[in-house]
Amino acid sequence: MIRLATLRAALALLVLAGLPLVAGAQSRTITLPPDHPYGDLKAAPGQDVTERACRNCHSTDYVVMQPHGDVRQWEGVVTKMIKVYGASISAEDAKAITQYLTTQYGR
Amino acid sequence: MADLDRRSFLAGAGALAALTAVSGSLGGALAADPVLAGRPLVRYPEKTDLILLTSRPAQLETPMRYFDRAITPNDAFFVRYHTFPTPTSVDLGAWRLRVGGRVDHPLELSLDELKTKFPRAAVTAVAQCSGNSRGRFSPRVLGGEWGDGAMGNAEWVGARLRDVLAAAGVRQGAMQVTFEGLDRPAFPTVPQFAKSLDLARAIEDADVLVAYQMNGADLPMLNGFPVRLIVPGWYATYWVKHLSEIQVIDHVFEKFWMKPGYRIPDNACGCVEPGQAPAHTVPISRMTVRSFIATPESGTRVAVARPATLKGVAFDSGSGIREVQTSDDGGATWHRAQLGADLGRYSFREWTAAWTPPRPGAYRLLVRAVNGIGESQGYEPLWNPAGYLRNVIESIELQAG
Numbered sequence: 001m002i003r004l005a006t007l008r009a010a011l012a013l014l015v016l017a018g019l020p021l022v023a024g025a026q027s028r029t030i031t032l033p034p035d036h037p038y039g040d041l042k043a044a045p046g047q048d049v050t051e052r053a054c055r056n057c058h059s060t061d062y063v064v065m066q067p068h069g070d071v072r073q074w075e076g077v078v079t080k081m082i083k084v085y086g087a088s089i090s091a092e093d094a095k096a097i098t099q100y101l102t103t104q105y106g107r
Numbered sequence: 108m109a110d111l112d113r114r115s116f117l118a119g120a121g122a123l124a125a126l127t128a129v130s131g132s133l134g135g136a137l138a139a140d141p142v143l144a145g146r147p148l149v150r151y152p153e154k155t156d157l158i159l160l161t162s163r164p165a166q167l168e169t170p171m172r173y174f175d176r177a178i179t180p181n182d183a184f185f186v187r188y189h190t191f192p193t194p195t196s197v198d199l200g201a202w203r204l205r206v207g208g209r210v211d212h213p214l215e216l217s218l219d220e221l222k223t224k225f226p227r228a229a230v231t232a233v234a235q236c237s238g239n240s241r242g243r244f245s246p247r248v249l250g251g252e253w254g255d256g257a258m259g260n261a262e263w264v265g266a267r268l269r270d271v272l273a274a275a276g277v278r279q280g281a282m283q284v285t286f287e288g289l290d291r292p293a294f295p296t297v298p299q300f301a302k303s304l305d306l307a308r309a310i311e312d313a314d315v316l317v318a319y320q321m322n323g324a325d326l327p328m329l330n331g332f333p334v335r336l337i338v339p340g341w342y343a344t345y346w347v348k349h350l351s352e353i354q355v356i357d358h359v360f361e362k363f364w365m366k367p368g369y370r371i372p373d374n375a376c377g378c379v380e381p382g383q384a385p386a387h388t389v390p391i392s393r394m395t396v397r398s399f400i401a402t403p404e405s406g407t408r409v410a411v412a413r414p415a416t417l418k419g420v421a422f423d424s425g426s427g428i429r430e431v432q433t434s435d436d437g438g439a440t441w442h443r444a445q446l447g448a449d450l451g452r453y454s455f456r457e458w459t460a461a462w463t464p465p466r467p468g469a470y471r472l473l474v475r476a477v478n479g480i481g482e483s484q485g486y487e488p489l490w491n492p493a494g495y496l497r498n499v500i501e502s503i504e505l506q507a508g
Binding site: 027029030032056061062065077085088 | 146151152153159163199242252293296325329332363
């Protein structure tokens with residue numbers, strides 16, 4: 001026979017592990033893991049402001065998977081985030097972010 | 108009852124590891140793939156180890172070895188989202204599918220009503236991301252840099268969209284039908300994900316489903332629980348997950364994810380000269396013909412003078428696969444593969460071929476498919492700026508001896 005405490009502990013682990021909990025099949029919940037370190041940006045001047053801006057809406061693997069490009073590419077990307085997706089980034093920050101991306105993820 | 112589900116417990120422990128640490132990375136053969144190299148394997152809720160594209164929103168791709176069979180298991184099925192946050196919790200007591208707009212009787216259907224008030228229909232169909240294999244474009248293009256695993260094939264069961272629309276009573280003057288899911292971006296400036304179909308397809312095609320079942324089970328949350336739209340033959344951008352809102356409209360819907368998003372050059376090939384921008388575009392729709400060798404895995408070693416079994420899948424937009432061929436001499440000669448069971452014109456068609464390497468050395472094996480109307484695959488990849496429609500002849504490299 002299984003002890004209640006063990007059962008409780010196992011249940012807690014399942015909750016933590018993000019497995020779906022089926023409460024009578026009336027609802028379903030999952031828990032998503034945090035951003036994977038694979039997407040971490042390179043440590044260099046401008047990393048902080050870039051991370052802050054990007055992570056408002058998405059993980060930074062969106063950055064690291066892109067083809068390395070010149071200043072035109074990264075300027076275009078930052079402009080698209082502001083104009084198309086409405087990212088709230090000041091002109092000064094946009095410049096710093098573009099420079100960081102071009103230096104660290106350029107050709 | 109002592110066996111409080113030891114397997115669930117162990118699976119839970121595994122998932123916990125994935126939450127707190129790197130779950131693993133790709134093996135030697137795949138690590139050599141320029142697109143997949145360095146990408147970790149991760150385990151998300153209700154999923155097995157998949158290749159990470161992005162964490163947030165979650166985008167995960169299926170390792171090639173799963174495409175040695177026609178049906179892709181639910182836990183290995185790829186995941187693609189557009190905006191964050193994504194739905195993680197659905198209360199079926201409160202969830203309703205709303206049908207409105209230019210209809211006589213707006214509906215609010217519970218999942219039980221969807222299951223019991225409409226005839227149950229099934230279709231086996233391939234879901235493939237428009238940008239599958241985008242990472243292989245040359246010159247490269249910006250976007251989700253997928254390998255080839257943003258595709259999967261499942262048996263979908265649900266209510267026919269046309270039956271649901273008939274119950275609502277589509278009014279005169281209707282032109283298109285729009286679809287939205289439960290996704291709501293964190294910021295109101297981010298365009299809400301929404302897609303549209305022309306009325307004709309929505310009310311005539313018996314294979315367009317509002318699906319509540321995938322391979323005999325509930326949909327995994329990350330694949331659209333509780334229901335998603337199934338649009339066989341068309342890219343998965345139309346297969347709206349967590350579907351919750353259907354609107355009949357009297358105009359052509361041109362919000363962000365239909366225009367400027369998900370457009371292809373308005374010409375027969377959907378392509379332009381590499382690096383050029385198309386003058387006119389149209390919404391992406393039908394999938395191109397594709398075929399893959401799933402096993403042996405590229406980069407692995409096989410025995411000389413002993414037959415190896417090649418396995419994979421082929422598919423198109425619904426004409427069905429007529430033939431699959433392989434070549435070990437760069438396409439000078441092609442050999443017909445054996446086709447597996449026909450699961451319907453929208454399904455993966457499984458294929459197998461025996462291949463015997465005559466002598467030690469490196470081999471490149473090619474595969475191509477021909478569909479029911481004679482369309483096939485070319486030696487040179489077509490290019491467009493969004494990285495869509497890829498269907499070049501695929502190949503693997505094997506070492507014999």
